Amino acid sequence: MNRKKMLMSLAMVILAISGAVAQNKPNNNASDATIARPKLVVGIIVDQMRWDYLYRFYNVYEPNGGFKRLLNQGFSCDNTLMPYLPTVTAVGHTCVYTGSVPTIAGITGNNWYDNNTHKTVYCTDDASVSTVGSTTKAAGEMSPRNLWVTTITDELRLATNFKSKTIGLSIKDRGAILPAGHAANAAYWYDYQTGNFISSTYYMNQLPEWLTAFNNKKWVDTYYEKNWSPLLPKATYEALCDADVNDYESQPFGKDQKGFPYNLEKFKGKDYSKIASTPYANELLENLAETTIANEQLGKGNATDFLAVSFSSTDYIGHAFGPNSWEVLDVYARLDRTLGKFFDYLDKTIGKNQYTVFLTADHAGAQIPEFLAKHNIPGGRADDPDIKRSLNQYLAEQFHQPNLINAVWEFDVYLNHNLIDSLQLNQAAIEKSIAQYLQKDDRVLTVVNKAKAATASLPVNIREMIVNGYTPKRSGDLQIIMKSGVMDAGKTGMSHGVAYTYDTHIPLLFYGWGIQKGHLNRTTYMTDISATIAALLKIQMPSGCIGQPITEAYRNN
Template sequence: MRRICKSLSALALTGAMLQAGVLRAQKPVDRPKLVVGIVVDQMRWDYLYRYYDRYETGGFKRMLGEGFTCENTFITHLPSFTAVGHSTIYTGSVPAIHGITGNDWTDQVTGRHWYCTEDTTVQPIGTTTDAGKMSPRNLLASTITDELKLATNFRSKVVGVSLKDRASILPAGHIANGAFWLDDSNASFVTSSFYMKDLPEWVKTFNARRVPAQLMSQPWNTLYPINSYVQSTADDVRWEGTFAGETTATFPHNMQDIYPKDKGSLRSTPSGNTLTLEFAKAAIDGYKLGSSAVTDFLTINCASTDYVGHKYGPNSIEVEDTYLRLDKDLSAFFRYLDQKVGKGNYLVFLSADHGAAHSVGFMQENQLPAGLPEGKMMEGLNNMLKERFGVERLALTSENYHIGYDLKTIEAKKLDYDAIKKATVQYLQKLPGVEFAADMDNLGNSPLPEPIKSMAVNGYNPKRCGSVIIIPEPGWYSGSSKGTTHGNWNPYDTHLPLVFMGWHVKHGYTNDVVSMADIAPTIAAMLHIQMPNGAVGKPVQAVYK
């Protein structure tokens, strides 16, 4: 009898232990319902505070008031361009590893020019133009969005949204449910056969609403009285660009007349951000993001800040107005997330892909050093190389601040490649506005100071970059005298906002230096998933509880 009782007790204990084990096995990892990554194109760090007193409580102020801000977040690679920045944020890596070394590049092996998301093997979906022939295949590393899909055995849903193809595709990664971008030719959000065979019904419904035409049916005027824009220069200055048909760069911009003739003009207005965030809401509804037992991920790029910045420059009323309107759009978007997903149930981060320099004209007018390189640099360089080495057009490309060469001719004629690069460096360093030039293959012998040297190394992929890099003087950049651009190592191009808000985020800030490549590892640590496979960043532990 005792033996029977002991056996029954043992069986009961074993059953209880098994049941407890099963229950423990079924308890899910603590994760948010939804992660939202917002990358504001060309957003300099100082925009968080330059217009702070004009922001409403629910947008940027809410993020700063409730969330955690990393005040010294920097890009640690060169060049500081759009595709490169998005890829770095979501891979936690650098261009040398993830392979996206510019918005375009020339393959140094084949000589073939590539756009960063170009894919000749796919078909456009939602359009008949080449705008749909895109995919993430040129990205060589996994993304945090990929790793979330892998961690949940592909149950998580991942969606990318932007006006720009590259800013939708690269963040969403290789195994996203969908990535969508705007085709100006039909004013619709489109995708490619890499993701699906047909547009989802919710996308067709959204496109049928003709939201772009509605947004462009009114003039772009200032949100507030124009004389209240005290953080900006006068409305009409010589270094600001214009829309086609305009005679001055002044408000109002008559978009109802401009847009029918130039569908791409929407991008250079605040309405482009409004459209993007409205489409992001539709994506949340369409894919039911944040409504299942596993975490979903939505990547959003607000791209119009970049287009407006390029056209008008950082000190324009247009840029100030764009950020005030974006702030209102973000406020409405966060309220939508509160209602749809639940406050505290979603994790959001906001950063930028790069910053921007002040306009050259603005700097020169205010006695700051600035300038544009001479336009015939490559002609002069090739003339010098021909004189020295007896061959025409040895230097073929000057992309992304790198000089690339005719390697086949150099090899066929048995020319001294190191001597060619040395002559190039000596020539370039004599040009106005060039602070340094360096041979990337012999960087150890270069006088490049830190952190520029490390940034050059982080950005150098020998298959996709020319072998001589150019570092302009501060305030100098390759671009137009109208508006501005970006791409260099200087803080105006590389000092970024980085704010986390929501699920398990502490309220506070740090002035410690943080890298753009730290964002993906931080999200990975918070979600308890593997870092992307090329990640070199590290978690910012101060962000989370």
């Protein structure tokens, strides 16, 4: 072979090798053959986190804790709202991960009355599967089968030909299952009877060895030994909070424990449910998140992985003590440090700027009505079972038939259609009678026919929230709109679920790979979150998504 031909052959070999190397090296340019993506996406939901906690508690957060790191190094959307009713846990987790609303996604509440089967349904109920990891039968009969659309986690699995791993973790079953999606590798949630994390046969036939080993350490007993005393100086709570002890707060640790410090040692080995109402449930979940990442080798493969983490104890504590309590301030101060520890772990194991995080809430929460009353601010209580009982009594007098109401969930009134049809009663007359009766109640603002909500005499955003929350198979017929401050709750504590901003204004922060530093004041919506992550990853958005990417959050990689 002459010299010229030898040089040409050598050049061709070099070009071939260069091309192969170019296809296998990490990409940061859209023009490269391999699409640039982070190694890991971590979705964090803080259950019942009001947006204002970012700033009300700002001065107690650590410089390198979770919240200041997200606020000062990430991108914050300061006016993110929820566009549907009811504003409750299952619907919020669904919306974050699907970009969809109940009318499309099918998750219309934590519970609903199924108008076809005539039964009350829990959002993740699935009698076709069994518990894995516990003898507590009902705790694991759960799956995402009631969800009608795909999640962003499903779409990531589809985009990578199922090479991505997606796992959901939470104390609450619905907080793990709905974000993890239909095609998840796993979802793990807490069994309040045994103190273990469990799953269902929808995902696996037995727990992985590493999770069994984690459960065998009986972490909850270790946390109980710490008891619960205030983390911060007493003066900090006095400056930012209501009194420590109030009659209108609930007592999740027993009637003998009405304020700090709380004795938790008494529950060791006996009652594993109490951990959920302490900050230690967040620490337990973060511990599990680190253990999951290490043992499942998340972020170590050739495809982007996704870990969905939902912190639930903020919701339990919020319900019991309210937004202005010492306990709520304490749990957020501790969660800040827990998140800081988690981000340090991600920096060390995945690599700084090699992962993307978003943090949001599934809903916010109202002030305790009696706390508002002390300050001359309107509010009140109304209980769904009481509403159902009084309506059935009233309608029996008017129409001479009992049980014309099947259910009331989150101020959503379900008529007994079978009974009404069989007796050939006038449904319009019944609905009119219900509206007239309820509007005599000073707590009620108005009553809306959900099928006709688009033309109701209400501000457009509230009309749209009712429309977005309505699907005939799983929704009621009439939506009661209470006055501001009136909540569906018992005699103590607080709740959420309505259309007012104290329930609908949530935090939304992005951080890490692909995200620039900054903040945004224009209105964004919970439905935009999955669209934003989909665009960042260059994958299809979830099938029912109605949101738009928040493009201001992106930076060039």
